[in-house]
Structures are given as structure tokens and as C-alpha cells.
Amino acid sequence: MDIQVMPIDPARLRPPLSDNYGFCIHFANRMFTQRYTRGKGWHDARIEPYAPFAMDPATAVFHYAQLIFEGMKAYRRPDGNINLFRPMENARRFNNSARRMAMATVDEEEHLAAICRLIEVEHEWVPRQGDASLYIRPTMIATDTTLGVHASASYLHYVIISPVGPYFKEGFNPVPVYITDQYVRAVHGGVGEAKTGGNYAASLYAGEDARQKGYSQVLWLDAIERRYVEEVGAMNICFVYDGQRIVTPPLTGSILPGVTRKSVIELGRHLGYEVAEEMVDVYRMLDDVKAGRITEVFGCGTAAVIAPVGKFGFHDDEIAIHDGEPGPVAQRLYQELTDIQYGRAPDPFGWTYTISVNGH
Structure with a gap:
């Protein structure tokens, strides 16, 4: 996959959090995106500044709920490098969800490569505390802008990342x-x-x-x-x-x-x-x-x-x-x-x- 890394205005760069993460409240400076068009396939793979999407009110995902996502984590190792946990299992499940929702599938190796490239660029956002990690949210949404109950012919695939602490406020307590x-x-x-x-x-x-x-x-x-x-x-x-x-x-x-x-x-x-x-x-x-x-x-x-x-x-x-x-x-x-x-x-x-x- 040829991923274009887009420049980011230094004034927009936010320093990574060092504590008080919450759960998926704060997001890294960059995200991955690529688009699918029927007849063309996936294209325009980018790592670009994290920002809102501009979407037409008729965009299919708002009306017919063609939407899938995954939940993964990246963990800081003692040697400073970063572990993903069984990422190909998540990639396969992402595609299984896509097929069930009549959506385009991704190349699973390229999907993982995109996640890894994003984390390499934003690796300082992976927490170093033993009970914290980086949450990874791959998502795909339908982007056709005509109303009608049928599978979309175009999709947006994106990945956002967020440093997180424990999911439950109770922590490991029951x-x-x-x-x-x-x-x-x-x-x-x-x-x-x-x-x-x-x-x-x-x-x-x-x-x-x-x-x-x-x-x-x-x-x-x-x-x-x-x-x-x-x-x-x-x-x-x-x-x-x-x-x-x-x-x-x-x-x-x-x-x-x-x-x-x-x-x-x-x-x-x-x-x-x-x-x-x-x-x-x-x-x-x-x-x-x-x-x-x-x-x-x-x-x-x-x-x-x-x-x-x-x-x-x-x-x-x-x-x-x-x-x-x-x-x-x-x-x-x-x-x-x-x-x-x-x-x-x-x-x-x-x-x-x-x-x-x-x-x-």
C-alpha cells in the first residue's frame, strides 16, 4: 500500500498525554484514511491531520447504517517498542463484518500495514504506564449520497487512535x-x-x-x-x-x-x-x-x-x-x-x- 503522509501545521500539534487518559476521550494528531469506489477499488490512502469529515446530509451511513468498526490496542513494551495483540484476528473480523453488512472488504495485510504506519508516526501517544494502552478504532462507513435502500458503491475506511486507561471506572474490581x-x-x-x-x-x-x-x-x-x-x-x-x-x-x-x-x-x-x-x-x-x-x-x-x-x-x-x-x-x-x-x-x-x- 502506498500511503501518503500529509504535512501537519506545527501549531496544531498537541503533545501526547502523560496521565488522566480516560477512555477514548483524547485522540492523536493524525489518522489514516482511504476511500473505495466501485470499479476503482481502494485509493487515496493517507495519514493526515485528525479532523472532522465534511459529509452530505444524504450520505448513506446516516440513513441505512452501513457501518462497521473494530477495537484493538497497542501496548508499550519494556524495551520501548510497541506490541499489537493478534491484529490479524481483528482484520479478519473486520472483513467478516463488512461482508455481512454488504460492504467492500479490505486487503487484510494492507489494513494492518496502515495501522502500523499510523502508530509509527504517532508512537509517542502510546502510554508508558503499565495499566494504560493505545486504543485503535478502524472504521468503515458507506458514503453514497443518494437515498435508496441498497448497498453503497463507495466507502470511507479510517483509523483513529486514543490513549486509554481502564475501561471500567472500577478498574479490575468486580x-x-x-x-x-x-x-x-x-x-x-x-x-x-x-x-x-x-x-x-x-x-x-x-x-x-x-x-x-x-x-x-x-x-x-x-x-x-x-x-x-x-x-x-x-x-x-x-x-x-x-x-x-x-x-x-x-x-x-x-x-x-x-x-x-x-x-x-x-x-x-x-x-x-x-x-x-x-x-x-x-x-x-x-x-x-x-x-x-x-x-x-x-x-x-x-x-x-x-x-x-x-x-x-x-x-x-x-x-x-x-x-x-x-x-x-x-x-x-x-x-x-x-x-x-x-x-x-x-x-x-x-x-x-x-x-x-x-x-x-
Whole structure:
């Protein structure tokens, strides 16, 4: 890919943050963009100053929601270089989402090369603190400017980056999760497995309702029987039985195939845990929590990595998990994963992709 690096006015350059990152509040000085036109393919790849887009009111994304995105992170290694974590998994998922939304696909190697080039140019924005990282948001939107319900013939693909601290204000402390059987997020045969904006829009009303009840996240159930556990709003979900067996719902087409979820399955087995993908009945699950058969529950995703769940709310019931404290399995997985991501420990799986910015 021939990427043109556009000049930036020195007066517009902002120094990288050194602390108080929040989560995706502040963005680096530059972004990557390229455009797609049917019959021409992808063109005009650039790294240019971060700035608003000027878009026609009739732009297709505003009306028909052809939009996909990804969530990735870059981690500062002890030697000063930068790790990406399983970036080709994200690139493949980006294309899978594009196909489901009838959008153009990208060359996955070029997509990764564009992300790496942007980070090389803006590498000072990658935090050096051990609990902070650089969040990477690749996005694609439909850009046709004629109204009509059909797939767009033109697209904008862009990448923005932001230094971030912990996703949840609780940090690694357990988060409270509310289970809803009143609202649904996605149905089999729909777009639940695509990382598209409409899935998240569909979750907001229930999310606000849960926050008013004092919970951080919503646990979604299947849309047909409203009985089988699917995922949390920002994470996949895992249950630990008797401290040794990890169970997560299978990929049935209505939940996101998480990269961290896949890594937890592989790492868990490597560490000697029994790991299974099984349907989880919410009523049996809650009985197992109350009886002590389920000893831990945790979410997993790029933003939070591993997030212990301290309690469930369901109807008028509130059920504590592991006395509201992080459990040993979640703590071990979190430590093992983050040590690999930050380059503090060997990577026996070949998951990390290192960008050299430190001369070695």
C-alpha cells in the first residue's frame, strides 16, 4: 500500500498525554484514511491531520447504517517498542463484518500495514504506564449520497487512535451486571456477530435502564426463548465452575466472536483449565451461583481485557458472586494475558506483533 503522509501545521500539534487518559476521550494528531469506489477499488490512502469529515446530509451511513468498526490496542513494551495483540484476528473480523453488512472488504495485510504506519508516526501517544494502552478504532462507513435502500458503491475506511486507561471506572474490581429478559440485542440470522453500530444502538436503552438500577453492564439473553446467556454489552462472558472449569456460550451467530474470548479459551487450556463452549441456561446458572458451584464470573474483551463480575441483578433479585471480590481464575488469566500483551512475559502462542520504534 502506498500511503501518503500529509504535512501537519506545527501549531496544531498537541503533545501526547502523560496521565488522566480516560477512555477514548483524547485522540492523536493524525489518522489514516482511504476511500473505495466501485470499479476503482481502494485509493487515496493517507495519514493526515485528525479532523472532522465534511459529509452530505444524504450520505448513506446516516440513513441505512452501513457501518462497521473494530477495537484493538497497542501496548508499550519494556524495551520501548510497541506490541499489537493478534491484529490479524481483528482484520479478519473486520472483513467478516463488512461482508455481512454488504460492504467492500479490505486487503487484510494492507489494513494492518496502515495501522502500523499510523502508530509509527504517532508512537509517542502510546502510554508508558503499565495499566494504560493505545486504543485503535478502524472504521468503515458507506458514503453514497443518494437515498435508496441498497448497498453503497463507495466507502470511507479510517483509523483513529486514543490513549486509554481502564475501561471500567472500577478498574479490575468486580463490576455489577444486570440481566434483562425484557429487551433483546440480536437474533440468530441477524447481524449480532458483526461489529456494526446498530448492535450497540440496540443495547443503549437497556444499558441506561441498568445504570439507573446501579449496574455497569447488561447481560443479554437469546432473543427467542430469552433464557440462554449470550454476552455482556461490551464483553463476552465466562463462568468458572468449582475453580477449574471455564464455560462460555458458543458462537451461535448472534454474539460477537471476541478475540479476547478466543484467547481466554486457548490460554485457559494451556494453563490446565477445562474450557468448554456450552449453552448456559440463565436460571440454572443463577442457581449454580447461589449454590457455590459457579465460583467466579468474568467478562472478556479488548477494552476491559478481563473484568470480574461481582454481582448479578435479575428481576428483583440480587446475587453476589465470590463475595463481590475478584476470583483467582480471572486474576490469573488477566495477569497472563496482560503480561503477554505488554511484552513482560514470553509469548508461546505467537499472538503479539511488534512495531519497532526504539531502534531494536
